Amino acid sequence: MRGLLIVFSGPSGVGKGTVRKEIFDTPNHEFEYSVSATTRSPREGEVDGVDYHFISKEEFEQMIEKGEMLEYAEYVGNYYGTPLKYVNETLDSGKDVFLEIEVKGAEQVKEKAPDGVFIFLTPPDLTELRKRITDRGTDAEDVINERMKTAREEIDMMALYDYAVVNDEIKLASDRVKNIIKSEHFRVDRVMKSYVENLLEK
Numbered sequence: 307m308r309g310l311l312i313v314f315s316g317p318s319g320v321g322k323g324t325v326r327k328e329i330f331d332t333p334n335h336e337f338e339y340s341v342s343a344t345t346r347s348p349r350e351g352e353v354d355g356v357d358y359h360f361i362s363k364e365e366f367e368q369m370i371e372k373g374e375m376l377e378y379a380e381y382v383g384n385y386y387g388t389p390l391k392y393v394n395e396t397l398d399s400g401k402d403v404f405l406e407i408e409v410k411g412a413e414q415v416k417e418k419a420p421d422g423v424f425i426f427l428t429p430p431d432l433t434e435l436r437k438r439i440t441d442r443g444t445d446a447e448d449v450i451n452e453r454m455k456t457a458r459e460e461i462d463m464m465a466l467y468d469y470a471v472v473n474d475e476i477k478l479a480s481d482r483v484k485n486i487i488k489s490e491h492f493r494v495d496r497v498m499k500s501y502v503e504n505l506l507e508k
């Protein structure tokens with residue numbers, strides 16, 4: 307049985323990265339993280355191959371040309387994308403794959419793999435969102451404004467998703483996401499598909 311493709315997305319600054327880390331820091335999660343490729347420079351403490359595959363613009367554009375990206379987006383002047391090979395191989399081995407990506411990328415995945423599980427992380431409110439972005443202290447004012455504008459547009463896009471999880475508290479949000487993934491395995495259509503596959507194998 308092929309694994310589930312889990313797409314975790316939401317507006318910029320909502321805390322996707324933090325919730326994702328909380329999810330993966332807990333032992334016994336039964337899904338694999340797909341490390342994205344990006345052309346942005348590593349932030350302090352980020353490790354190549356763990357946080358991102360840090361690659362050049364030329365390398366990234368070559369991967370796009372060769373069809374090696376499941377999805378990609380340009381975000382605040384840099385490319386971000388999901389290498390297709392890892393996702394396919396992991397799903398084929400029967401394991402679930404977890405993507406943490408921005409919303410334009412999620413839209414592309416929805417078109418290519420509509421049977422994925424689409425989870426949207428929402429901020430408690432927009433004021434809180436601006437505070438979080440500013441508190442992070444890594445971005446200039448114009449970048450913050452650009453991120454806020456994008457965030458408002460992104461919230462309108464929630465309709466594309468199967469689940470909306472409020473990020474009021476990291477631990478709570480992380481538990482909600484894990485529960486959603488667990489429940490997805492018990493959906494009748496998935497269980498039936500697995501029964502049918504087993505029958506055909508015999």
Ligand code: 5GP
Nearest residue numbers: 318342343378379386387388406407408411
């Ligand atoms: P950051 O630069 O803060 O690490 O990431 C910026 C945004 O890019 C975040 O919203 C993050 O979720 C998103 N992102 C990270 N990896 C990917 C990816 O592979 N594809 C897309 N479309 N977005 C990504």
